[in-house]
Amino acid sequence: LTRSMGMSGPESLAAAANVFIGQTEAPLIVRPYLANMSRSEMMCLMTGGMATIAGGVFAAYVGFLGGDDPAQQLYFARHLLSASIMSAPAAIICAKILFPETEKQDLEKLTRTDTHVGDNLLDAIASGTTDGLRLAVNVGAMLIVFTSLVFMLNWILQHSVGQWTGLNAYIQTSTGGRFEGxxxxYLLGLVFAPLAWLLGTPWHDSMLVGQLLGMKTMINEFVGYGALGEIQKTVDLHPKSVIIALYALCGFSNFASIGIQIGGIGTLAPNQRKMLTELGYWSLIGGSIACFMTATIAGMLL
Structure with missing residues (x-):
C-alpha cells in the first residue's frame, strides 16, 4: 500500500490489522505513531475500523448465520472473510476521498514506546486473561442491553400506537405477514428499504434487509447478524438478499463505535482527541459507504 497508493507505513499497517483484530486493537499496533498522525491518516485509521470486523466476533457471526450445519457455517465464513478483506481497501478509498492527504509526515520524529505487559510470563498471562474476560463481559452486556431495548421499543409501538390506530392489521396484510405490526x-425497514434496493436487493426483500441496515447503524452489527439469522429461519429470503445483507453488515460502522474509537484512540494519543471528535461522524459515513460498496459488488457477482 505504501508504494502502490502512496500511504504512510502506519496507516497501511493499521488498515491490514483492522481486518483481523478490529477497531479497538488495531490502534495499538501503531501506537508510537498516533500522536503525530495527520488528519488524513487518522481518518484512514478510523474509517478502516468502521468498515471491518474483528476476528474475535467472527465465530459468533458464523454461528448466527450457519446454525448447526457445518456446510452452511463454512459457506458464510468464506463470505464474512471476503467481506472484511474487501472492505479494507474500500475504506481507504472512502477515507482519502473525504480527507485527502495534504501534509507531509516526518517519520524520523516518531519514537517507539515500550509498553509494560507484565513482570514475567505468568503475570502477562494473568493480565491477558483479565483483559479478555473484561472485554467478553462488556460485549455480552452490551448485546443483552441493546437487544432488550429493541424488543422493548417493538412491544411499545406494537401494543400501544399500532393497536390503538389499527395499523398492526394493515401492516400485517400489506407485508404479507413478514411484519407483525x-x-x-418495521420503521427502520421503511427508512432503509430504498438504500437496500439500491444495493441490489430484490424489492420484495428490501424492507427486511433495510431493517437490518438500520439496526446495524443505530445499534450494532452484532444485533443485525442475530436478526438476519432469525429471519432466515422464518422468511424465505432470496439468496442474493442474504449475501447483500451479509456484506453490508460486515463492519463496526454504528454510532456507538464513534464513542469507542474516541475513547480508545484518545487514551493512546490524548493530543489527538479533538481531531477524533471532529472525524467521528465522517468515519461513520466513510465506513458505511465502504460496506455498501462491497455489498453492491457482491450483489453484482451473484
Whole structure:
C-alpha cells in the first residue's frame, strides 16, 4: 500500500490489522505513531475500523448465520472473510476521498514506546486473561442491553400506537405477514428499504434487509447478524438478499463505535482527541459507504 497508493507505513499497517483484530486493537499496533498522525491518516485509521470486523466476533457471526450445519457455517465464513478483506481497501478509498492527504509526515520524529505487559510470563498471562474476560463481559452486556431495548421499543409501538390506530392489521396484510405490526424494526425497514434496493436487493426483500441496515447503524452489527439469522429461519429470503445483507453488515460502522474509537484512540494519543471528535461522524459515513460498496459488488457477482 505504501508504494502502490502512496500511504504512510502506519496507516497501511493499521488498515491490514483492522481486518483481523478490529477497531479497538488495531490502534495499538501503531501506537508510537498516533500522536503525530495527520488528519488524513487518522481518518484512514478510523474509517478502516468502521468498515471491518474483528476476528474475535467472527465465530459468533458464523454461528448466527450457519446454525448447526457445518456446510452452511463454512459457506458464510468464506463470505464474512471476503467481506472484511474487501472492505479494507474500500475504506481507504472512502477515507482519502473525504480527507485527502495534504501534509507531509516526518517519520524520523516518531519514537517507539515500550509498553509494560507484565513482570514475567505468568503475570502477562494473568493480565491477558483479565483483559479478555473484561472485554467478553462488556460485549455480552452490551448485546443483552441493546437487544432488550429493541424488543422493548417493538412491544411499545406494537401494543400501544399500532393497536390503538389499527395499523398492526394493515401492516400485517400489506407485508404479507413478514411484519407483525408497527414496530421499531418495521420503521427502520421503511427508512432503509430504498438504500437496500439500491444495493441490489430484490424489492420484495428490501424492507427486511433495510431493517437490518438500520439496526446495524443505530445499534450494532452484532444485533443485525442475530436478526438476519432469525429471519432466515422464518422468511424465505432470496439468496442474493442474504449475501447483500451479509456484506453490508460486515463492519463496526454504528454510532456507538464513534464513542469507542474516541475513547480508545484518545487514551493512546490524548493530543489527538479533538481531531477524533471532529472525524467521528465522517468515519461513520466513510465506513458505511465502504460496506455498501462491497455489498453492491457482491450483489453484482451473484
Amino acid at each position: 408497527l414496530t421499531f424494526t
